[in-house]
Amino acid sequence: MKQKVAVLGPGSWGTALAQTLAENGHEVTIWGNHEAQIDEINTYHTNRHYLPDLKIPESIKGEKNLKDAVKDADAVLFVVPTKAIRSVAQEFAKVAENQPVIIHASKGLEQGSHKRISEVLLEEIPEERRQGVVVLSGPSHAEEVAVHDITTITAANEDEALAAYVQKLFMNEYLRIYTNPDVIGVEMGAALKNIIALGAGALAGLNYGDDAKAAIMTRGLAEISRLGVAMGANPLTFIGLSGVGDLIVTCTSVHSRNWRAGNLLGKGHKLDEVLDNMGMIVEGVSTTKAAKELADSMDVSMPITEMIYDVLYNDKDVRQACRDLMMREGTFENEFTL
Template sequence: MKQKIAVLGPGSWGTALAKVLVENGHDVTIWGREVDQIAEINQQHTNQHYLPDLLLPLELKAEYDLKTAVTGADAILFVVPTKAIRSVAAQLVAVLDTKPVIIHASKGLEQGTHKRISQVLMEEIPADKRQDVVVLSGPSHAEEVAVRDITTITAASKNLKYAEYVQQLFMNDYFRIYTNDDVIGVETGAALKNIIALGSGAIHGLGFGDNAKAAIMTRGLAEISRLGVAMGADPLTFIGMSGVGDLIVTCTSVHSRNWRAGDLLGRGHNLQEVLDNMGMIVEGVSTTKAAYELSQELNVEMPITETIYKVLYEGADVQEAAKLIMLRDGRSEKEF
C-alpha cells in the first residue's frame, strides 16, 4: 500500500533510504535546512556532497519547510545527527497534523543524558502524537544501498506490528529487513560499533595487520554486549544484524567515516584535524564520550572504549595506548 513518508535529514543515509522508499512506490519528501541542497535535489536530482554522481528519482521531493514536509505523513523517518534529534523532534510536534509511525535510522547516544535515540523521541513526541517508535539499523553503507547493492538490516520495536509495518515499507529485491523486539540491543549495537570502528581504523593507520583488526572487532563485540546487557538488552541481539553484522561492515570499509577518522588518528593527526578533514559528522567521537561515562555509571568494564576515550579526550598517544591495552592483566575469554 502506498504511504506518504517524510524523511528528516538529507545526508547520505537519509537520501539513500528516501531513494529506496521512492523505488518501492511511496510518496516521499525529504526535509533539510540547507536551501541550496534542497534546490539541488529538486532541480538537478542529485545530492553531490553526500552521494556524488548519483541520479536521484524524479519523484523524490525535497522541502526546507518542516510543516510542508510532514503534512499528511503516515510515517516520519529521522536520519539527522544524534545531537539534533531532540531539537528536531520538538519542532516536529508543533507542526504535526497526523499521528504517524516514527522511525529512526540514526546511530548514537545523547550527550549528557546517555539516552538512546528512541528514548529521546518518546520524550519529545507525546504518545498521543505518534503511533510508535521503530528503530531501523544494521550493516549498511549508504553508498552501496544507493546503487542497489544487496543489503540486510533490522527494524526493531517492542510492538512487532510496527516493526513489520516498517519491514513492508522498505523490503524489495535488494533491501531486506528483519524484525526484532529488542530495541535496546539494536540501538546499543548501532551506537557502540562506531567506537570500535574508530579503533579498527586506528589499528590500520598504525600499520598493524589483520590479526590486530580481528582482535579489536572480537573484543569490541564483547564490550558492546557487556554494556548492552547491563542496559537491559538481549545478548542474542549482538550476534545479529545490528550487532556483529554492523560491526563488521563499519570496521572494515573505507565507506565508514568512523573507520576513516580512526585511520587518520592512527597516522598521527589530532582530533580536530581529523574532524576538519572528514567534513561530515563522525558519530563515534561523541558516542565514545557518552559510552565511557555510561560504563562508569553502570560499572561495566570497557577497556577498548576507555582507551579510545583517552586518545580522543585526554590527548593520549595512540601508539602508546595500543601497547598499554595489550599489557593488561591476563584473563579468561569467557569472562563477561
Template sequence: MKQKIAVLGAGSWGTALALVLNENKHDVTLWSHHPAQIKEINEEHTNTHYLSDIKLPENLKATENLKECVADADAVLFVVPTKAMREVAHKFSEVCENKPVIIHASKGLEQVSHKRISDVLKEEITPEHRQDVVVLSGPSHAEEVAVKDVTTITAACENHSSAQYVQELFSNRYFRVYTNQDVIGVEMGAALKNIIALGSGALHGLGYGDNARAAIMTRGLAEISRLGVAMGADPLTFIGLSGVGDLEVTCNSVHSRNWRTGNLLGQGQDLDTVLENMGMIVEGVATTKAAYELAEERKIEMPITEAIYRVLYNGEKIASVIEETMLRDYKSEQEF
C-alpha cells in the same frame, strides 16, 4: 499500499533510504535545513556532497518547510545526527497534526543524558503525534544502498506489528528487512560499534594487520554486549545484523566515516583537523564519550572504549595506549 513518508535529514543515509522508499512507489519528501541542498535536489536531482555519483529520481522532492514535509505523513523517518535529534523531534511535535509511525535510522547516544535515540524521540514527541517508535539499523553503507547492492537490516520495535509495517515499507529485491523486538540491543549495537570502528581504523593507520583488526572487533563485540546486556538487551541480538553484522561492515570499509577518522588519527593527524576535513558527522567520537561515562556510572569494564576515550579526549598517544591495553591483567576469554 502506497504510503506518504517524510524523511527528516538529507545526508547520505537519509537520501539512500529515501531512494529505497521511492523505489517501492511510496510518496517521499526529504526535509533539510540547507537551502542550497534543497535547490540542488529539486532542480539538479543530485545530492553531490553526500552521494556524489548518484542521480536522484525527479519525483523525489525536498523542502525546508518541516510542517509541509510531515503533513498527513503515514510515517516519519528521522535520519539526523544524534546531537540534533532532540531539537528536530521537538520541532516536529510542534508542527505535526496527525499520528504517524515514527522511525529512526540514526546511531548514537545523547550526550550528558546518555539516552538512546528512541527514548529522546518519546520524550520530545507527544503521544498524540506518534504511534510506535521503530528503530531501523544494521550493516549498511549508504553508498552501496544507493546503487542497489544487496543489503539486510533490522526493524526493531516492542510492538511486532509496527516492526512488520516498517519491514513492508522498505523491503524489496535488494533491500531486505528483518524484524526484532529488542529495541535496546539494536540501538546499543548501532551506537557502540562506531567506537570500535574508530579503533579499527586507528590500527590500520598505525600499520597493523588482520590479526589486530580481528582482535579489536572480537573484544569490541564483548564490550558492546557487556554494556548492552547491563542496559537490558538480549545478548543474542549482538550476534545478529545490528551487532556483529554492523560491527563488521563499519570496522572494515573505507565507506565508514568512523573507520576513516580512526585511520587518519593512526597516521598522526589531529582530531580537530580530521573532523573538519571529513565534512560529515562522525558519530563515534561523541558516542565514545557517552559510552565511557555510562560504563563508569554502571561499573562496566570497557577497556577498548576507555582507550579510545583517552586518545580522543585526553590527547594520549595511540601507540602507548595500545601497549598499555595489551599488558592489562590476564584473564579468561569467558569472563563477562
C-alpha cells in the same frame, strides 16, 4: 499499499533510504535546513556533497519547511545527527497534525543524558503525534544501498505489527529487512560499533594487520554486549545484524567515516584536524564520551572504549594506547563480566 513518508535529514543515509522508499512506490518528501541542498535535490535531482554519483528519483520532493514535509505523512523517518535529534523532534511535535509511525535510522547516544535515540523521541513527541518509534539499523553503507548492493538490516520495536509495517515499507530485491523486538540491543549495537570502528581504523593507520583487526572487533563486540546486556538488551541481538553485522561493515570499510577518522588518528593527525577534514559527522567521537561515562556510572568494564576515550579527549598517543591495552592483567575470555 502506497504510503506517504517524510524523511528528515538529507545526508547520505537519508538520501539513500528516500530513494529506496520512492523506488518501492511510496510518496516521499525529504526535509533539510540547508536551502541550497534542497534546491539542488528539486532542480537537479542530485545530492553531490553526500552521494555524488546518485541520480535521485524525480518523484522525491525536497522541502525546506518542516510542517509541509510532514503534512499527512503515514511515517516520518528521522535520519539527522544524534546531537540534532531532540531539537528536530521538538519542532516536529509543534507542527505535526496527525499520528504517523516514527522511524529513526540514526546511530548514537545523546551527550549528557546518555539516552538512546528512541528514548529521546518518545520524550519529545507526545502520544497523540505518533504511533510508536521503530529503530531501523544494521550493516549498511549508503553508498552501497544507493547502487542496489545487497543489504540486510533490522526494524526493531516491541510491537510486532509496527516493526512489520516498517519491514514492508523498505523491503525489496536489494534491501532485506528483519524484525526484532529488542530495541535496546539494536540501538546499543548501532551506537557502540562506531567506537570500535575508530579503533579499527587507528590500527590500520598504525599498519597493524588482520590479526589486530580480528582482535579489536572480537573484544570490541564483548564490550558492546557487556554494556548492552547491563542495560537490559537480549545478548543474542549482538550476534545478529545490528551487533556483529554492523561491527564488521563499519570496522572493515573505507565507506565508514568512523574507520576513516580512526585511520587518520593512527597516522598521527590530531582530532580537530581529522574532524575538520571529514566533511561529515563522525558519530563515534561523541559516542565514545557518552559510552565511557555510562559504563563508569554502571561499573561496566570497557577497556577499549576507555583507551579510545583517552586518545580522543586526553591526547594519549595511539601506539601507547595499544601497548597499554595489550599489557593489561590477563583475564578469562569467556567470563562475561571481565
